[in-house]
Amino acid sequence: MLSSVTAEVQDAILGEDPSEGALRTVGLSVLSLVASLLCIFLAPGFALPVLAAFVVVTAFGWRTHQAEIARLLTLVATILTVLTVTLITVYLFFSAFPAFTAHGIDLLTIPILESGPQWFFWLDFVLPTGETIWNPRAGVYSLIPLIWATVIVTTIAGLIAAPLGVLGALFIAEVASDRLREAIKPGVEILAGIPSIVYGFIGFKVLNGFIQKSFLDDGASFLIAGLVVGIMALPTVVSVSEDALSSVPDAMRDGSAAMGATSWQSMKSISVPAASSGISAAIILGLGRAIGETMAVAAILGAVVQPTVPLFDMFDASSTLTSAIAHNYGSATESTLDVLFVAGVMLFVIVAGMSVISQYVERRINRKLQGQQ
Amino acid sequence: MNNQIGDTDTDTDTNVSTDTSTDSQLGATTGVETSTTTTAGESEEQIRDEWTDYRFDSPAKLSVEDLNVWYGDDHALKDVSMEIPEESVTALIGPSGCGKSTYLRCLNRMNDRIKAARIDGSVELDGMEIYDPNTNLVELRKRIGMVFQSPNPFPKSIRDNISYGPRKHGEINKGLLARLFGRDDSEKEAELVERSLRQAALWDEVNDRLDDNALGLSGGQQQRLCIARCLAVDPEVILMDEPASALDPIATSKIEDLVTDLAEDYTVVIVTHNMQQAARISDQTAVFLTGGELVEYDDTDKIFENPESQRVEDYITGKFG
Known part of the structure; x- marks a missing residue:
């Protein structure tokens, strides 16, 4: 699966029969970009120099193998967009997870008023009810x-x-x-x-x-x-x-x-x-x-x-x-x-x-x- | 129309040579100024009134007098006068851009929908002026139906396509209120749908799927559906704008048979590009040539066998157009 995807991407960027030089230029460019992304997470201090290296390599590649580098850049732009959306989604769900485990279904507590639980389309038969509904100091949250x-x-x-x-x-x-x-x-x-x-x-x-x-x-x-x-x-x-x-x-x-x-x-x-x-x-x-x-x-x-x-x-x-x-x-x-x-x-x-x-x-x-x- | 000049790929040398020859034949006959809007390969000549003076015994269904149409500055139709007999097929032929579709669209005032169009002249249906300011367009278009070049069924079921017109004219009520008060016209609708589809020779092909979407039909079936839709409002005149030009030969021959049958009860005016088609199905033929002029109008046999105008003969024998 993964290898077929790699092969397809390689085909799309380098064409059927890549020359030695194109292979090396694109490879170097990809390597430096991946390295700079890794640096952001692992060693933020090195991220900027490595990114600069990527820019230099790509700029040189642009002069020698423009078509391949251009195709690579379009791919990189697409991947960055998708990656950003994915990371935001993952981060959102991860950050919400502690609240899910701490409060669970209580997040949907239906408030009790003087006359009993607030009528909520018969949902009060399923969902919990509570006196307070939003009180951060007491740790009670109902959405x-x-x-x-x-x-x-x-x-x-x-x-x-x-x-x-x-x-x-x-x-x-x-x-x-x-x-x-x-x-x-x-x-x-x-x-x-x-x-x-x-x-x-x-x-x-x-x-x-x-x-x-x-x-x-x-x-x-x-x-x-x-x-x-x-x-x-x-x-x-x-x-x-x-x-x-x-x-x-x-x-x-x-x-x-x-x-x-x-x-x-x-x-x-x-x-x-x-x-x-x-x-x-x-x-x-x-x-x-x-x-x-x-x-x-x-x-x-x-x-x-x-x-x-x-x-x-x-x-x-x-x-x-x-x-x-x-x-x-x-x-x-x-x-x-x-x-x-x-x-x-x-x-x-x-x-x-x-x-x-x-x-x-x-x-x-x-x-x-x-x-x- | 001016943009037709040099449009075709016939070489322009012949244009010059025929010009001189016909000029010498006809140039001095009348004092009318010579038309200069010809297409490549077309000779010049003066149009004579008697060429378009077609006489027939039955009363005229439509009579057109000095009809002129301008699209902005473009004079698309020039002084057209012709009378169309009842219960017959009248073919309008001519090269593209000659104004035959424009003429057709004048007969049920569809050109009103084009803002740039200016129309001058008179069109009478059974002696009633249709360009009168008090004309009821709904009533007019009920009496003069139209079928377009490419099939344009509505994105509705086959049944709803047929009953669209009668429903809009309040002849068929199927709304909630009508149903509540027991005045539901479903039965009447079913009858109408069957009658119209049979008339359009489509009933046998679609009677088991009247609730299917009309856009799922083939092109030929769609065009016959459009004819059926037009028949459903019971018109007196049916205008057809190259109804078979987008269809394959089999579908075309079905439409042609249909047109011949329809001429027994309706007055059919049909625009066509296809001269064989005009010769096969029409009773009389009007030839429009470049510049929006009606050049010759007579019995179809006469037009195709012995036309008066040199240009018409050239056109019919395929020398230009």
Whole structure:
């Protein structure tokens, strides 16, 4: 197995029949790179000189055997990317492991209120219950409020981003004239370029202030956070669904128009169903963005960790999985940090899962549309 | 169209020589200014009104008067006038870029969908002006159906493809409300689907898989599905834009048979590149040549055996185009 991979890589870089010189140059370059990577872990002091040696060897190789060295560099870049992702994943899971063993299922403790355990979709039959839920000093950590806060914020964000985004994409792709489209599309994309803390600050300062002054003294943190995150997810939803709608062949629209369908009927019955794979992928990607959003949420929701009572109270506030990490990592004790890593693992799994699901949905619907069920 | 000049690989020397010979024959006959937009190998001559003056006994289904189309600055169709008889097959032939597809798309106002297109002139369906500002496009396109060059079935089931038009026109109700109030038209739909597919000679091939996606059919079947879809709204005129150009010979012959059958009940106007096809299936033929002009329009036999215009003869015998 390993030897066949090595042989294949060697083939790809050196070609069928490598010359002695190419073999030596590439070999030396690889050797020096591996040595410098090892040095980082084993003898950090030597890492820099060895890396410099790699650069020199590669630079010389570039002059003598450019094709081979170029192929090697593309391979190295790919390996470094994959290696980084793998190391992050491994490190995340390793760091979360102590908290898993120390607390186990208690990390999902359902809070007890005056009226008994907080109702949580019948989960209280399976999961443990406890008086306190987040108390680092006493060593009690329940991630349930964090998870629930994430669910609420993401749901509100989805309810805002999905309809607005899809309708906006429909307007850009089907209704707007060419000139209007050229003006609007960059506008939507600029929305994606605004730093997230700016959104958070506006949400906290303007929206929260407005709501506290005009409607509710306590503010409406989940609602505002969901609103702001929904707006942040909008550009993703709009541009991905717009791409999907634009890629529906015009021949289909012509066909529909020639049948005497109005443009709204064509849009509703031809364009949207034909682009449904892209549109669902857009919504899932947008939701993924909403789940992972940190700074805006942290600014709006604050550092409190508490269960919402009742469960669906969207005017309450509590940290989400992401904002809890942002608020606590600086001042946390060793054991709290471990729990935060568990939160990180959860986020990682959810967001990675969503991108896998979006790809699956897209592929499935595409296959269905192409008539090969 | 201008971009056709020098487009073909025929050598331009013949162009010059034929120019002079035909000029001497026809140059002095009328005072009309000479057309300069010819393709390589095409001679120049003046078009005479009587070449396009085709008379027939039955009433005209469509009558077109002085139709001009511009795409931006490009004058794609010049002063076309012709009358199309009822329940017959009218073939439009000509080299690419001669405006025959543009002309076809004017007949059901599909050119409205092209923003750069400007249309001037009159098209009457049974004496009713279709370029009237009050024309109901939905109603018009119900009466004049269209089949496109490459098959464009909707990404839906075969059944839904057929019932798409009637459903959009509110003739078939299958929604939740209709079902709740017992006005479900499933039976009517089944009848319509079977009738349309039989008319398009597709029923025997697909009757056991009406719920399959239409995109899974072969190209020829897809094109016949598009014809069936068009028949489902019960049109009076069917416009076909090179319906067989993307198909293999067997599928093509099936479409041709179908067109001949359809002419018994419908008025068919068909654009084609294939002159044998036009000769086989059409009752009358209109020849468009470079520059968007209708050069000759007459009985198909007359056009193919004894055309008036030298250019039409050259085109039909394959000297250019």
